[in-house]
Amino acid sequence: MIRIKKILYLLTKIQRIIGLFIFILTFLFIFHNDSKVQWHGGASSQSAPVRIKRPATGLLSLYEEALSHREKSSFHPMFHNHYVSLKLNFTSMIKDYLNYLKSDSKKKIDHVKITCLKSSKAMKDFYPICHIYLNFRVNIFNLKEVSFTFLSHNSSCSLSLTNTSDIISLDIHEMFLAEDKFRFTYQWRGFDREKLFRWSQWPLKTSCLKSYLNRNQRQSSTLPSIFFQCSSVNILTHSTSRELFIREQEAVSYWLDLQYGASINRKVFDTNNLPTKSRRLAPFEIAKNNQVCPQKFQNWILNYQKWHENISLNISNRSTTFEEQFQRIIELDVRFLIYKKSTTGIADRMIHFITTYLVALLTNRLLIFDTNWPEFIDVIQSSLNYQPHTVIPWFAQLNSIKKNLSLTIQNNLTVKAHRFLTERYKQDYDYEKDFPERILIFKGHTGGVIHTIASNSSIYRKFLTIDLEMNTENIFGCLYNSIFTYRLSQSIKRFPSNSLNKQLGHSSQQILQALLSPRFFPIGIQIRVGDKTMIHANSISHEKINFEKFNNFFTCSQDLIYMNENLFRRTNQIPIIFLLSDDIRIRQTALKRWKLPFECFRLSKNKCPSNNDHLQILANSNPVLHISHTNNSMLAFQLGIFDSFLFSLCEQHIITTKSRFGRFTAFASLKQRNIYSLNIGKQSSCHNQSSPLATVGYLRLGI
Incomplete structure (x- = not known):
C-alpha cells in the first residue's frame, strides 16, 4: 500500500514538471510571436485567420524593390483615354537574351517584330490587329554591356514613334473602346516562336503584397520570382485619367500608412489595424471629407472631369483629318483654355495653374496643360487628360493649317494669348465677356482664386459661396487636391x-x-x-x-x-x-x-x-x-x-x-x-x- 502511494506521488510530481515545461514553452512561443509583426490574411470559413509577421520597414523595402524591378523591365504599355501607347527599353530586352548570345557574343540582332492583339465583347479570343517591325543594330561588347542604334520601323497600322536614349515610345493612332483588351507578343529574327510580353502592375496592389506575405513569413534579401508573377500581368485594360488619379491616391495612402507604421518602434505591426493610432492625414485625404470640400463642390468637379474626358474623346480621333477635327470642335462648340507656365519658380507656376483651372471650370472650357513641362507629368498625376498632343495635335502648327481651311472654320478658330500681370489678384473679371475667343492661352505668375470668391463685386462670388458652399479658407486647397496628386x-x-x-x-x-x-x-x-x-x-x-x-x-x-x-x-x-x-x-x-x-x-x-x-x-x-x-x-x-x-x-x-x-x-x-x-x-x-x-x-x- 505504501509502495503504491509512493508511485502515485512520483507520477504527480512528474505530471507537474511536464505541465510546467509545457507552460514555459507556450509562454516562449507567445512571446516570440508577439515580437514579430502581424499581418492578417484571408481565411476560408473552415479555418481561423492566418497571421503573417513582417516589419513595416520590410514592406517599404518591398515597394522599393518592386519599383526598381519595374523600371528595369523592358516593356510598359498603357491604354489611357482610349489610346494605346507602348514604351520599350531595348537595352533591357536585349540583356534578357544574353544567355542565347553566349555562344556568339559578336552576333548582332537587327530586327524584332512586336504584335498587338485585341479582344472585345464581340470576339473574346485575342487576334492580331497590328504588326510592328523595329530595325536596329546591336553591339555586344561583353555579356553585361550592350548598346544599340535604332535604324527604322514599319508597321501594319498607323502609329508614331519617338526614340530617346534606349527608350522607344510607340503611339498607335487608332481609337479603341473602353471594353477592349490587349496582349502583346515579340519575336526576334531567327526565332521561330513568339513570346508573350508581361509587365509589372503599378501602383503596387495590396492584394499582391498580402499574397506574397502569406507565402513568406520571413523577410528575405531579395524578392522571389513568385512575387513578380503576382505583380505582373499580360493583359492590358483601359484607364481614364480619373481612374489613374484615384488609384494613385489609394496607393500613396497605403504607403503613408506603412511609413507611419515603420516609425513606431515596436515589434508588432498589424495591417488589419494599420496604424493603431491614426496618423496625420495628407491634404488629398483631407479633401475627401465633405465637411472640408463640400459635396456640391465635389460633384461640380466630377461633372467637369467627366465632361473633359468625353469632349477629349470626341475631338481627338487620330484617324480624322485636322479639318474634320475642327469641324467637330465647332459643332460641339468646344472652347479651350491653354495653361502656359511661367519661367519663375514652382509656387508661381502652381498658383497660376490653379487660377487657370478655376477659370476653365467657371467657363466650361477644356483645360489643356503646358506641353513644355515634362518634370510636372513625371512627378504629379492629374485627374484630367494631360496629353495635349492627343487632344490638340494641331495646335503647334495652327497658323499654317488655318490658311488652307474654309473661311467658316477660320472665322470660328479665334485665338487670344493673354498675360496676367500684377492686377490679377485684385481685379474682377467676366471671363466670358473679357475673353470671347475660342482658344485662350493664359500666361502669368499671379493668382486670382481668393479675389474671385472674396470680392463683393465678383460675378462668380454667389455661385462659389452659396451654390457650392465654398469659402476663402478651403477653395484653393480643394481645387489643388482635386486635380493634383503625387505619384x-x-x-x-x-x-x-x-x-x-x-x-x-x-x-x-x-x-x-x-x-x-x-x-x-x-x-x-x-x-x-x-x-x-x-x-x-x-x-x-x-x-x-x-x-x-x-x-x-x-x-x-x-x-x-x-x-x-x-x-x-x-x-x-x-x-x-x-x-x-x-x-x-x-x-x-x-x-x-x-x-x-x-x-x-x-x-x-x-x-x-x-x-x-x-x-x-x-x-x-x-x-x-x-x-x-x-x-x-x-x-x-x-x-x-x-x-x-x-x-x-x-x-x-x-x-x-x-x-x-x-x-x-x-x-x-x-x-x-x-x-x-x-x-x-x-x-x-x-x-x-x-x-x-x-x-x-x-x-x-x-x-
Missing part, C-alpha cells in the same frame, strides 16, 4: 526606407515619419532669403550668416508653443518645428542649436523630451535647387514639390511675407488656420498676430 513612384524615391542622414540634418524619411505622427504637433517655418542663395548655395555654405536677423521666426514659434501649452499637455503632444529655407546656412545653424534628437524617432518608447522652453528643429541640411536657375530642372521640381508636401503636413504655418512658396503650400494643406506672415528682421512677437487666409491671399501677387 507613388516619386514618393518612394524621395523618401527611401532606412535612409540615414550622416550630415547635420534629418533624413527625408525621418522628417516624413515625424510629420505623420499624431504624437507631434508640427509647426512649419519657411524662411525665404532670395533666389541668389539657391544659385550660389555651394559658394555661400561656408560663409557666416547673421542668424539674429531671423530670430523673429523662432520667437514666433515659441510664442505659439506657449499659447498652446495647455493643449499640448492635455493631448500629450510634443511641439516640433519643421524648418524650410532656401538658405542652407539658416537650417544648419538652427539644427546646431535645437536639433530634434534621435530618441524622438523611437515613437513607442516615449523618450522624446517634452520641454516647451526648448525648440526642437526638424530639417534637412541639403542645398535647395531653384527650378529656373539649375541645369537639373527635374530634380529641382521633385525636391521642391515634396518639400511643399512635407510643409503641408504641418498644423501651423509661419511664412516669409515676400515668399509665395510657403503661402501656396499653406493654402493647399487645407488646415484652414490663420497664417503667421513675417518680414525678415521685424515683428519679434506673434502673440495674437496671425492673419486670416482671406487676408494672406492678397499678399505678394495673390493666391
Whole structure:
C-alpha cells in the first residue's frame, strides 16, 4: 500500500514538471510571436485567420524593390483615354537574351517584330490587329554591356514613334473602346516562336503584397520570382485619367500608412489595424471629407472631369483629318483654355495653374496643360487628360493649317494669348465677356482664386459661396487636391526606407515619419532669403550668416508653443518645428542649436523630451535647387514639390511675407488656420498676430 502511494506521488510530481515545461514553452512561443509583426490574411470559413509577421520597414523595402524591378523591365504599355501607347527599353530586352548570345557574343540582332492583339465583347479570343517591325543594330561588347542604334520601323497600322536614349515610345493612332483588351507578343529574327510580353502592375496592389506575405513569413534579401508573377500581368485594360488619379491616391495612402507604421518602434505591426493610432492625414485625404470640400463642390468637379474626358474623346480621333477635327470642335462648340507656365519658380507656376483651372471650370472650357513641362507629368498625376498632343495635335502648327481651311472654320478658330500681370489678384473679371475667343492661352505668375470668391463685386462670388458652399479658407486647397496628386513612384524615391542622414540634418524619411505622427504637433517655418542663395548655395555654405536677423521666426514659434501649452499637455503632444529655407546656412545653424534628437524617432518608447522652453528643429541640411536657375530642372521640381508636401503636413504655418512658396503650400494643406506672415528682421512677437487666409491671399501677387 505504501509502495503504491509512493508511485502515485512520483507520477504527480512528474505530471507537474511536464505541465510546467509545457507552460514555459507556450509562454516562449507567445512571446516570440508577439515580437514579430502581424499581418492578417484571408481565411476560408473552415479555418481561423492566418497571421503573417513582417516589419513595416520590410514592406517599404518591398515597394522599393518592386519599383526598381519595374523600371528595369523592358516593356510598359498603357491604354489611357482610349489610346494605346507602348514604351520599350531595348537595352533591357536585349540583356534578357544574353544567355542565347553566349555562344556568339559578336552576333548582332537587327530586327524584332512586336504584335498587338485585341479582344472585345464581340470576339473574346485575342487576334492580331497590328504588326510592328523595329530595325536596329546591336553591339555586344561583353555579356553585361550592350548598346544599340535604332535604324527604322514599319508597321501594319498607323502609329508614331519617338526614340530617346534606349527608350522607344510607340503611339498607335487608332481609337479603341473602353471594353477592349490587349496582349502583346515579340519575336526576334531567327526565332521561330513568339513570346508573350508581361509587365509589372503599378501602383503596387495590396492584394499582391498580402499574397506574397502569406507565402513568406520571413523577410528575405531579395524578392522571389513568385512575387513578380503576382505583380505582373499580360493583359492590358483601359484607364481614364480619373481612374489613374484615384488609384494613385489609394496607393500613396497605403504607403503613408506603412511609413507611419515603420516609425513606431515596436515589434508588432498589424495591417488589419494599420496604424493603431491614426496618423496625420495628407491634404488629398483631407479633401475627401465633405465637411472640408463640400459635396456640391465635389460633384461640380466630377461633372467637369467627366465632361473633359468625353469632349477629349470626341475631338481627338487620330484617324480624322485636322479639318474634320475642327469641324467637330465647332459643332460641339468646344472652347479651350491653354495653361502656359511661367519661367519663375514652382509656387508661381502652381498658383497660376490653379487660377487657370478655376477659370476653365467657371467657363466650361477644356483645360489643356503646358506641353513644355515634362518634370510636372513625371512627378504629379492629374485627374484630367494631360496629353495635349492627343487632344490638340494641331495646335503647334495652327497658323499654317488655318490658311488652307474654309473661311467658316477660320472665322470660328479665334485665338487670344493673354498675360496676367500684377492686377490679377485684385481685379474682377467676366471671363466670358473679357475673353470671347475660342482658344485662350493664359500666361502669368499671379493668382486670382481668393479675389474671385472674396470680392463683393465678383460675378462668380454667389455661385462659389452659396451654390457650392465654398469659402476663402478651403477653395484653393480643394481645387489643388482635386486635380493634383503625387505619384507613388516619386514618393518612394524621395523618401527611401532606412535612409540615414550622416550630415547635420534629418533624413527625408525621418522628417516624413515625424510629420505623420499624431504624437507631434508640427509647426512649419519657411524662411525665404532670395533666389541668389539657391544659385550660389555651394559658394555661400561656408560663409557666416547673421542668424539674429531671423530670430523673429523662432520667437514666433515659441510664442505659439506657449499659447498652446495647455493643449499640448492635455493631448500629450510634443511641439516640433519643421524648418524650410532656401538658405542652407539658416537650417544648419538652427539644427546646431535645437536639433530634434534621435530618441524622438523611437515613437513607442516615449523618450522624446517634452520641454516647451526648448525648440526642437526638424530639417534637412541639403542645398535647395531653384527650378529656373539649375541645369537639373527635374530634380529641382521633385525636391521642391515634396518639400511643399512635407510643409503641408504641418498644423501651423509661419511664412516669409515676400515668399509665395510657403503661402501656396499653406493654402493647399487645407488646415484652414490663420497664417503667421513675417518680414525678415521685424515683428519679434506673434502673440495674437496671425492673419486670416482671406487676408494672406492678397499678399505678394495673390493666391
